[in-house]
Amino acid sequence: MKTRISTVEEFEKLVNEEHDFLFIKHSLTCPVSLAAFDEYHLFVEANSTIPTYYLYVQEDRPLSTYIADTYGVKHESPQALHFKNGEVIWNASHWKITNRSLTEALIG
Numbered sequence: 001m002k003t004r005i006s007t008v009e010e011f012e013k014l015v016n017e018e019h020d021f022l023f024i025k026h027s028l029t030c031p032v033s034l035a036a037f038d039e040y041h042l043f044v045e046a047n048s049t050i051p052t053y054y055l056y057v058q059e060d061r062p063l064s065t066y067i068a069d070t071y072g073v074k075h076e077s078p079q080a081l082h083f084k085n086g087e088v089i090w091n092a093s094h095w096k097i098t099n100r101s102l103t104e105a106l107i108g
Helices: 008-017 031-046 061-071 099-106
Strands: 002-004 020-026 052-056 079-084 087-093
Touching: 002 031, 008 061, 020 031, 020 061, 031 052, 031 099, 079 099, 087 099
Parallel strands: 002 052, 020 052
Antiparallel strands: 020 079, 079 087
16 A cells, blocks of 8 residues: 655644554655655555555655654655654665665564
8 A cells, every 4th residue: 555645734644543654755856766666666566565655755845844853864865764653763765765675674
């Protein structure tokens, strides 16, 4: 399952309702981000029961900034964030976002 989240309000609802999920910050203009987003899609196809969400950095900048400021994780793009119980417990950026790294972080 993958769903786009665009607003702070949607994200806060997500954090309150989902206790364990993957969140991706994706740039629509960056080739590195496109490669990471492709890896994310591979992960989702193989792990369809894991809740995953994403935003488009250019279109959802207020939410991207809110996540960085609220959770103390420096903004990067692309960026993968594993949230558990309202905290970021793992994150990766750029070429470190692979199907393998996502699998290791979320499944073990």
